[in-house]
Amino acid sequence: MRKRCGAAALAVALGVLLGGCGAGKNENYSAGMEAVAALEYDNAIALFAAAREAGENERLISRGEGLAYMGKTMYAEAAQAFETALSFSDGRVNNMDYDINYYLATAYYKQGELNKAIDVYNAIIALKGEEKDAYYLRGVIYAEQGNLDMAKADFDKLVSIDKNDYDKLINIYGVLDENGYKETGQQYLQTAMDAGTKGMTNYEKGRICYYLEDYENARTYLEKAREEGGYEAALFLGKTYEILGDVNYAISVYNSYLENEEPNARMLNQLGLCKMRAEDYAGALTAFQSAINIEDNGMMQTLKMNEIVAYERLGQYEEAASRMSSYLSSYPDDEAAKREYEFLKTR
16 A cells, blocks of 8 residues: 555544445446456456446445455555545445455455554454454454464454354364464364353364364264255265275265265365375366356365366376466466466476
8 A cells, every 4th residue: 555544444433424426227337246256357447437437336336446456466456445435435334334344454464464454453343342253354364473362362252252153163273273373273172162062063063073183073973964964064074084094985975965966166176186186187177177167156266276286187288277377367366376387388
């Protein structure tokens, strides 16, 4: 950012009104958001400019521009757009204000402005003291900064708000593990187990045991959970068998689910990864591509990268390089992919 913003969310908190919203049906804006969803960011920006010219809703336009710039990894421009969107607040804090502030904090985070992101989360918490996501995301930043005490304070607050949010507990474990505090992360999970599992589902118990590396109990709980239905239990059961060294049975777990249920991108991706471990690269490629063909699969970047790796393992370097070029046009901030592309071009 070219200027120090402090907590941009204060514009909302103080009720500053710097502009108004245009009238109309917001047709160009809607088309722009469709372009964002399709990863057509330049087209989206052009449509948002047309929306502004047509007098459509300025606040929505600025928010949309922020999302498009985020997609282009132009985080400073994204932050400016989100700040502009906030400037059109009428001073009455609503869900849109929180939505924009979360995006603003993400833009700061992505460009390495961690203290600015913290400022935004501080402002959110000042306005909404029980906002779990703000505590969690601020804790993530503190953990990345090596400030374990501050991270734990935020994570402890989150747990105090909802001790039965086991998804968040596992996310906390993941963040702490990634930043070198695995034992501290496991303490959160163990505390939950020690508090009693009567209110937990078999899936929740199995997943927590999985992250506690208690794989035998994880398998027991997840086998029961698989009988109760849901792809998540089958997914973690297969991953447990992978860790226990039974790759073939893991593959059978994934295939059994896929044969009897609707196509599932996460299951297909894990099947592909498992087949990669078994050195069945052609089978892995088929699994990844089947997942890619699922509309709105929610993990396209991961799938496309795994597809490229499968082509590499098959020795099809020209095809891998071609797909990597396309990948980087959609995800230009992947530095590891850029380095891999340079390697592929030499093969």
